Amino acid sequence: MKNIAKKYLELGNSLEERAFSILNAKPYALDLKNEAIKIGDSFEILLKKRSANSYTDIAKYLLNTYEPEIAYFVAVEINEIFEKKLGYPPIGQITLALENIGGKHAAKILSCSLLHFNDPHTAQLAFNVFKSELICSQIKSDIEIQDKEIADFICTNRTLIKQNQKQNVDSKDSMDILNDSDSIFDLSDGIKNMPRKLEVTEIFSDQIFRHLQTISNIVIIFCPIIGAYFRGVLGVGIGFGIGLLLRMWMRYSMGFRGKDPDISFFIRMRERSEGSKRGLLEYLIEKLGKRNYSIKKCYEITQAWDKFQSQINNAKSDDEKLALIEKFDQKLKHISYT
Amino acid sequence: MVYYIFHNVLILSLLIAIFIYIINIIYIIYKVRTALGQISKNEREVMKKLIRVSHIYIWHNQHQIFFLYFGISAFLIFLLTTRIIWILLTILVILEIWRVRVRTITPPLIILLGKSTNTTLMRQIDLKKLIKPLRVVSLLNTNIPWNQTPNNELFFDCYRTTNDEDWWIVVTQLIKMTSIIIIDTNVDSKLVEREAKYILSNINFLQKCVFLSPPDGSTKVLDNILPKIRIQKSSLNIVEYDNIEQEVTQMLKEAIP
Numbered sequence: 001m002k003n004i005a006k007k008y009l010e011l012g013n014s015l016e017e018r019a020f021s022i023l024n025a026k027p028y029a030l031d032l033k034n035e036a037i038k039i040g041d042s043f044e045i046l047l048k049k050r051s052a053n054s055y056t057d058i059a060k061y062l063l064n065t066y067e068p069e070i071a072y073f074v075a076v077e078i079n080e081i082f083e084k085k086l087g088y089p090p091i092g093q094i095t096l097a098l099e100n101i102g103g104k105h106a107a108k109i110l111s112c113s114l115l116h117f118n119d120p121h122t123a124q125l126a127f128n129v130f131k132s133e134l135i136c137s138q139i140k141s142d143i144e145i146q147d148k149e150i151a152d153f154i155c156t157n158r159t160l161i162k163q164n165q166k167q168n169v170d171s172k173d174s175m176d177i178l179n180d181s182d183s184i185f186d187l188s189d190g191i192k193n194m195p196r197k198l199e200v201t202e203i204f205s206d207q208i209f210r211h212l213q214t215i216s217n218i219v220i221i222f223c224p225i226i227g228a229y230f231r232g233v234l235g236v237g238i239g240f241g242i243g244l245l246l247r248m249w250m251r252y253s254m255g256f257r258g259k260d261p262d263i264s265f266f267i268r269m270r271e272r273s274e275g276s277k278r279g280l281l282e283y284l285i286e287k288l289g290k291r292n293y294s295i296k297k298c299y300e301i302t303q304a305w306d307k308f309q310s311q312i313n314n315a316k317s318d319d320e321k322l323a324l325i326e327k328f329d330q331k332l333k334h335i336s337y338t
Numbered sequence: 339m340v341y342y343i344f345h346n347v348l349i350l351s352l353l354i355a356i357f358i359y360i361i362n363i364i365y366i367i368y369k370v371r372t373a374l375g376q377i378s379k380n381e382r383e384v385m386k387k388l389i390r391v392s393h394i395y396i397w398h399n400q401h402q403i404f405f406l407y408f409g410i411s412a413f414l415i416f417l418l419t420t421r422i423i424w425i426l427l428t429i430l431v432i433l434e435i436w437r438v439r440v441r442t443i444t445p446p447l448i449i450l451l452g453k454s455t456n457t458t459l460m461r462q463i464d465l466k467k468l469i470k471p472l473r474v475v476s477l478l479n480t481n482i483p484w485n486q487t488p489n490n491e492l493f494f495d496c497y498r499t500t501n502d503e504d505w506w507i508v509v510t511q512l513i514k515m516t517s518i519i520i521i522d523t524n525v526d527s528k529l530v531e532r533e534a535k536y537i538l539s540n541i542n543f544l545q546k547c548v549f550l551s552p553p554d555g556s557t558k559v560l561d562n563i564l565p566k567i568r569i570q571k572s573s574l575n576i577v578e579y580d581n582i583e584q585e586v587t588q589m590l591k592e593a594i595p
Contacts, residue, residue: 184384187507190391190500214403222411229418 004153008120011146015115019069025201025290030070036077045082045090052096059097059106063185068108072116075109099130104186107138114139114154115146123154145195193330195337205289209254212281216250219243253279266305273298293336300335304328345423352426359433363440366471370444373472373590374517377445384511385443391504392497394442401438405431441494446473448586449512451533452522452550454479459488461582465520466495468583469590475512477505509533518589519547520582523557534559538569548585549576 023030039058040046048054058078062071079091095113098106110130114123130136136155143151189198198206220243227239255278257267272278273295278286286292308328315321370377389395409431416424447469452458458478465474475495480488497512499505513519513536521534537543551557557576564571577585 184387184507184511187387187391187504188501190395190504192501194501210399210403211407214400214407218407218411222414225411225415226418229415 004120004149007147008115008123008150008153011115011150012117014146015069015112019073022067022070022199025199032070032073032077033081035074036081039074040078040082045078046085048086048090048093050086050088050093052093052100055090055093055097056101059094059101062094062109063098063101063103063105068105069112071109072112075113076116096129099132099135102132102135103183104138104142105183107135108142110135111139111142115143115150120150120153127154191333193326193333195334198337199290202289202291205285205291208288209285212250212254212285216247216254219246219250250281253281254285255279255282266302269293269298269301269305273302297335301332304331304335349423349426352423352430356426356429356433359430359437363433363437366440366444369471373447373593374445377443381445381515382443384515385445388497388508388511389442391499391501391508393500394494394496395500397493398438398442402435405435409435444473445515446475446495446512447516447590448472448474448518448520449516450474450476450478450520450522451509452476452478452530453525453527456482456485456488458522459485459492461579462495463488463491464583465586466491468586475516477509477512505529506532510536513537513543517546517593518586519543520550520586521547521559522550523559523576524550524552526558531559531562535563538563538567544569544574546589547575548582548589549574550579550582551576553578553580 023032039061043058043061045058062074065071066074075091075094078094079089083089091113095110098109114127117123117126127136127139130139140151140155143154188194189203191198220240223243223246224236224239227235227237227242229235231238255265255268257264257271272293275295305328308324308331311324312321315324389398409428412424412427412431416428448465450458450462450465458476459480459482462474462476462478473495475497476492477498478488478492478496479498480492480496482488497508499508513533519537521537522530523534534549537547549557549560555576557571560571560574560576575585
């Protein structure tokens with residue numbers, strides 16, 4: 001039990017760290033206290049009834065405006081500032097409103113709130129307040145990503161209740177599916193097997209990568225044309241040479257190795273795991289994306305790749321190969337993004 | 339002399355291409371505005387988000403980046419050489435980027451739901467031809483090994499997701515956005531059944547939905563759902579496969595004066 005309590009507190013701390021790293025990453029300063037006052041005033045919080053329905057507008061605003069961690073801490077600030085004036089803690093109504101709205105994004109905010117109590121028992125009690133089975137399962141899977149043991153502990157009672165009520169649930173199962181989230185905000189990044197959503201900085205650095213890749217292809221045409229303008233036929237030759245060299249340098253500096261782009265990444269990871277330094281463009285891309293491929297991470301990827309290679313060579317059927325590819329993809333993304 | 343002729347023919351071809359592009363884009367915008375009215379910023383944002391999770395995205399992104407740099411390069415060369423051919427190329431590139439943007443961000447008029455079979459895909463192509471330049475979208479798999487037509491024809495109109503987790507959100511968003519929903523009810527598919535349940539749960543969706551069935555009138559999907567809810571089959575707009583084009587034409591006449 002001590003272990004669980006300790007782990008729970010660690011998760012709470014990492015939640016705070018995550019929130020502050022998101023805040024620090026923002027190009028503009030975001031003062032949580034000011035945000036809370038602004039929301040309270042613009043949604044006339046002091047005139048609201050003590051019900052989840054009347055807090056729906058605030059909940060929707062939080063959902064649509066902030067990342068889950070930030071949304072949760074803004075809600076905490078709203079609570080701190082307005083609790084005394086209202087005579088009750090508004091965060092309770094905000095969480096219930098979030099539950100009513102539903103969706104994966106709302107579940108993430110609720111799981112943040114469950115990881116920020118003083119002890120896991122209180123979190124367990126709070127979890128059982130939620131009525132929607134769907135949001136509960138979403139919260140559970142969200143906490144499971146961070147720590148399965150904690151998720152099991154907080155959501156245990158729910159599981160028991162769920163088992164007891166299974167018959168009732170089965171009877172209404174046919175239309176239950178309609179409660180699934182259909183919010184545009186719950187869309188993923190369009191990438192399979194991702195353990196989390198990409199940060200804005202990561203999406204930006206991916207775009208930079210694509211731009212550099214395109215530029216490395218275009219220089220080979222652009223440079224000869226410029227050369228032709230200045231030095232005629234001779235300039236075409238010189239321009240072509242410069243373009244070719246520029247292209248080779250850019251691709252090498254970005255980490256491209258070999259002809260096959262699928263294998264290139266793993267060749268580079270092996271080099272990096274053996275201590276090879278990052279190329280200039282590689283450094284720039286990783287710096288912009290705040291994504292660090294440490295030697296340890298590169299080594300893990302190389303190990304996973306080697307294991308995958310030997311498994312796929314021994315696979316007998318296409319189904320087995322597909323299953324291995326899927327498993328490897330999951331593993332790779334887990335290493336890269338956690 | 340040969341160079342002179344070649345140069346002039348090239349300029350003339352580029353001018354014709356620019357003219358065709360402009361006419362094409364204006365025609366699409368005009369037809370879309372007539373049918374759907376002014377497209378709101380929110381609708382455009384939703385369409386952008388849907389593209390981001392669909393199979394089109396990788397191509398779309400590469401296409402936009404490639405043409406962006408191609409356009410910049412052509413413009414820089416024009417600044418250096420001041421030859422008209424390069425500014426025409428720059429304009430053509432801008433128009434191509436704009437055309438793809440208009441083509442992909444325009445909200446669709448019809449969504450076709452059903453199983454990914456060659457017949458369903460060919461039905462989507464027929465509907466597309468019927469309402470062109472307005473859009474018929476689906477989430478069908480266009481990769482039919484022995485028939486490349488769906489892949490070529492429906493490239494911009496297939497929102498099949500790259501991550502299965504997004505499928506439901508994309509389906510529901512498109513159902514909400516489109517003016518006509520067409521769903522094939524004679525299939526054995528849990529996913530199509532789920533889509534049908536969603537449509538049956540909302541009167542607004544029901545009013546714009548056409549349920550497709552073969553001439554014998556069998557509707558497997560509806561037969562599975564209707565006994566559990568209080569909707570009579572006779573109250574639904576069930577249309578035979580062969581009559582779908584007439585039905586859509588009729589619905590369009592009523593919807594667009």
